Each structure stands twice: as structure tokens, then as C-alpha cells.
Amino acid sequence: MNCETVALGSFCELKSRRGKKQKGEILMAVISMKQLLEAGVHFGHQTRRWNPKMAKYIFTERNGIHVIDLQQTVKYADQAYDFMRDAAANDAVVLFVGTKKQAADAVAEEAVRSGQYFINHRWLGGTLTNWGTIQKRIARLKEIKRMEEDGTFEVLPKKEVALLNKQRARLEKFLGGIEDMPRIPDVMYVVDPHKEQIAVKEAKKLGIPVVAMVDTNTDPDDIDVIIPANDDAIRAVKLITAKLADAIIEGRQGEDAAAVEAEFVASEAQADSIEEIVEVVEGDNA
CATH class of the missing domain: 1.10.287 (Helix Hairpins)
Known part of the structure; x- marks a missing residue:
């Protein structure tokens, strides 16, 4: 884990600053299993293209395609949300990076919406x-x-x-x-660190923590805050990126940017269980 001190404070302190569940309190995930399934976040790459270091984030394999464990995606998305919110509350400068066509629009739109910055075309070597x-x-x-x-x-x-x-x-x-x-940014958010390897290397060289959507073909070792997810589907990229933008807005304004989606309660989120993933992946080979 990267514990370099950056402008927003200790990375490790920020990452561990998660609220403790109080007795009788129900904590709701920032993204539900249903939302992830509908966006196709669970579809990984062909099994022959996998990176073995992603094994612990993979639920199963169907028709030559790895299926990401969405229960872990929910957990890590929560951690990423908390980290980004806390960073923003400490006036962090966040750089959104996603240069492939599936990510370009979402990266630009959500960076602007959250008052941050973006690179959505070719990364120029030495940018950082x-x-x-x-x-x-x-x-x-x-x-x-x-x-x-x-x-x-x-x-x-x-x-x-x-x-x-x-x-x-x-x-x-x-x-x-x-x-x-x-x-220079205090935090970098990356869609597809496999493609954005140069950007990630520059961030690591400067001690900048990296939050990233990590697909099954990617080495997760250089990523500080991992979100196991399909980084090739436009809807998946939009969903994850928008949630992290919400976290920044909440951190900067002290408002709950996710409040408008509070209708789906924790019980409904829990109902979207691992059995539903099995049902979906067996009936959908997209």
C-alpha cells in the first residue's frame, strides 16, 4: 500500500477513515448489486487474456469469459467512494483519466460536474x-x-x-x-489502468494515490484503491465514474450526493445476492 504523504494528508489515514457501523444502524452500499448487473459491470475479459493477480476478484467463468465477483465490487466501490469523499473534503485536486472511446465522455462530464480535471484523449508522456x-x-x-x-x-x-x-x-x-x-493532482482516478500504464507510472513515481476501475486483464499491484469492474462497457464506466464524482461533490459541499437514490433500501440491495449473478451470467453471454 502506498503511504506517501501527499498534499491532502496521509493516504493511509484517508483510506482508513471509514465510518464504523453503530448498533442498530443499516449501512447502504453506494451502488447496488442491481445497478452493477444492469450496467454489465460483471463482465470481464476472455479467460485467455486474464491477469492471474485478479483471481481473487473473479467469481466464475462462463463461455470463455471471466465474471467479476460483484459482491467484492460493491465493497470496494464503497471504499473508493469514502476515500474520494474524504480526499475532496481535504481540498484535494483530482485528475480523471480515461482516453479510450468508451470512457472519454464520462470522464470529461463527471470531472467537470464535480469541479475537477480530466484527460480523455492521449496521455502525453511527462504530463505529471x-x-x-x-x-x-x-x-x-x-x-x-x-x-x-x-x-x-x-x-x-x-x-x-x-x-x-x-x-x-x-x-x-x-x-x-x-x-x-x-x-499536480493529489489523487488520480483511472479508467483502465492497463491502457493508461504511463499515467499510472507517473502517478506512482510522484506518490500520487491512484483509484481505478480494474478489469480482469490488468495487474492491480500499482493501484491503491481498486474497483474490480468491466472497464469496456460505456454504462459500466458511466456508473462507477458518476458515483466517484458524487463522492467528490459530497466531500466538497458536505452534502449527500447519493441521497436522491435513497429509495433503494439496504434490504433490497441485499436481495440482489450472488444467486442473481449466477442467474444473469448463465443466461447472458454478452
Whole structure:
């Protein structure tokens, strides 16, 4: 476990700051088994593509596909929610990372909704470890925007304006989501750390804790807060990412962002048992 001290405080202290269940109190999961099943969070990769280190998070295998143990997903999603909420309460800067097409929209939307930052196109090597250079490119992006706003474009040759617009578009594509990020992030949330290996390595080098959706083909060792989940389905990515954004909002505002979903009570969540997973996976090979 990574116990490096970061700007938001001790990672280990934050991760262990979970509320104790009081006598007679019913604690409700932030995501129900039913929601996970409906979003297809349980579908892993083909068995031949698995990473053996994910064995303890796998429930079974059906037709050559590993099925993720959703009881563990519920548990680890709760831990991730608590960690993200506590980090946000300590004014953490959170960077959402997901550059594949299934994740790009959700990563951008939920980062913006929670007042945080994102990278949803190609990760540029050195984004964190060479932050000074990245800041210079961001400054250039802001400079080009100012040139358009103050009328400079109107007095420049059309060819030069076209080149500036092309440069701005490229900078916005890769850096627009971190244009206003005040510093290196305190926490990184990653969709598919197998694909985002460079980003994860940079975070680990700098002692930045990583929260991630981890599928059955991924090495979980470098991830501090794991959420075993299908990271290829758009609905699954949206569900998990939105819940973590809710956690950030709750931490920053002191509000329960999940209150609107309080209608599903703990008893209903418990009814969605491991038997339901068996029923679903045996009848659905998607």
C-alpha cells in the first residue's frame, strides 16, 4: 500500500477513515448489486487474456469469459467512494483519466460536474513528471485564446490565424481538461489502468494515490484503491465514474450526493445476492 504523504494528508489515514457501523444502524452500499448487473459491470475479459493477480476478484467463468465477483465490487466501490469523499473534503485536486472511446465522455462530464480535471484523449508522456513543460504549453493555449478575444486575430494574416487555430485545437484536445488545474493532482482516478500504464507510472513515481476501475486483464499491484469492474462497457464506466464524482461533490459541499437514490433500501440491495449473478451470467453471454 502506498503511504506517501501527499498534499491532502496521509493516504493511509484517508483510506482508513471509514465510518464504523453503530448498533442498530443499516449501512447502504453506494451502488447496488442491481445497478452493477444492469450496467454489465460483471463482465470481464476472455479467460485467455486474464491477469492471474485478479483471481481473487473473479467469481466464475462462463463461455470463455471471466465474471467479476460483484459482491467484492460493491465493497470496494464503497471504499473508493469514502476515500474520494474524504480526499475532496481535504481540498484535494483530482485528475480523471480515461482516453479510450468508451470512457472519454464520462470522464470529461463527471470531472467537470464535480469541479475537477480530466484527460480523455492521449496521455502525453511527462504530463505529471514534467509538469513545468506542460504548464508552458497550457500558457500557450491561454495566450492564443487571449489573442482571439482581444482582437489580435483581426489584424493578423489569415494564414497565421489558421495556424494559430490549428495549434489551439490540438492543445485543447490534449490539455483542455487540465487547463485550469492549479497544481499536480493529489489523487488520480483511472479508467483502465492497463491502457493508461504511463499515467499510472507517473502517478506512482510522484506518490500520487491512484483509484481505478480494474478489469480482469490488468495487474492491480500499482493501484491503491481498486474497483474490480468491466472497464469496456460505456454504462459500466458511466456508473462507477458518476458515483466517484458524487463522492467528490459530497466531500466538497458536505452534502449527500447519493441521497436522491435513497429509495433503494439496504434490504433490497441485499436481495440482489450472488444467486442473481449466477442467474444473469448463465443466461447472458454478452
